[in-house]
Amino acid sequence: MPSMYLDINDLAGGALSEKINIELQKLAANVLDANTEAEAKRSVTIKIAVKPDEKREIGKTEVSVTSSLAPSKGIPMSFVFDYDNDGNAVIGELITKDRHQLAFNNQGGVMDGTGAPVPQGNVVNGSFGQSVYK
Template sequence: MDISLHDLAGGALQEKVNQAFEQVMKNMQDPNTPWKNKRKINLTLSFEQNEDRTDCTCDISVDTKLASVKPVSTKFCTQKDLTTGKVYAQEYGPGIKGQMSFDDVEKNEIEIDGQIVDTETGEIKEDKSVIDFRNNVKQA
């Protein structure tokens, strides 16, 4: 006895498998999931017959087992105010809050204390217009 899984339930099985396959592929491409975890598509055909054994119902289910999203980690500095007993927490990252990193500098100039600094040379650029003295030279 041969059956075609492609045609079973009017093509509903094939549609469910295609959807599950798409979910698995998207999950595999998600950079927030571990690359090494296996993903699975489980196909279940459950049969239940009547008492006379002349008729049966087939329930079709397609389930996926995907890799879970990796947790995100952060750090907090915690302290307690000894006078009030109140606890404070401040999130911090790899650097000191307000401190610049090389990744923060995308252009050749940054502003520090109101002055423009060339990041390549370290020179402080004055915010004055360029004056062309060639036109102001008097003949002696």
Template sequence: MIALEKFAGGVLKEKFNTELQKVLDNIADPNTDFKKTRKISLEIVFKANEDRDLAEVDIKSKATIVEAKATTTKVLIGKDLETGRVEASEFKNQLAGQLSIDVSDSNETDEIEENSSGVIDFRNASSK
């Protein structure tokens, strides 16, 4: 008999392991439903010749995995009053009409920051 592990030069084993990895990755994905089943199908088709002393064998493999859950978000839509262009931005727990402003520390201002290494006594600082 034929050893499945060595069949077709080990291709049957390789195809199974490839599909198994897809199933395992899908099970580990937190975006999929853990309750749903996954399946690996190995199809081995034999086509015999007329003399029935030789068969051509086709090997197919397929993993049936679970789709990732849909992700939902909200988008605010409005018109730019300067350009008249309709624009959208993702709604992230702000009030409608409120802008989301990204403030970075790299912007320079005219303020002078003084570094002091101690407690400042404002009573004495105002008299200087």
């Protein structure tokens, strides 16, 4: 029985090699992306599916190349929860370390832990989402 030799670079007129290179470029870009975990495993998978005909002489073949990349890192943040004056649940992003902590905004004004401005001369009573200024 004669032996057959297939050169991966010649399969499908070079299309398989091209697809492999595309996925390897995606993998390289993912490795270099600072928004992904540096040591996460990445992979390129080449799948060759063959469905022979009844005479077992010809096999319809589909070749696919896929990559499994590291997902983007999550973005750490915190939410604060409370009720508004009508009793509805409300949510806000906590931009300070403590929901009751005051901070200065970029314009020099005072803001609460969610970034809401604190009117001058008012005192925060520590409740987010309600009438917090007296």
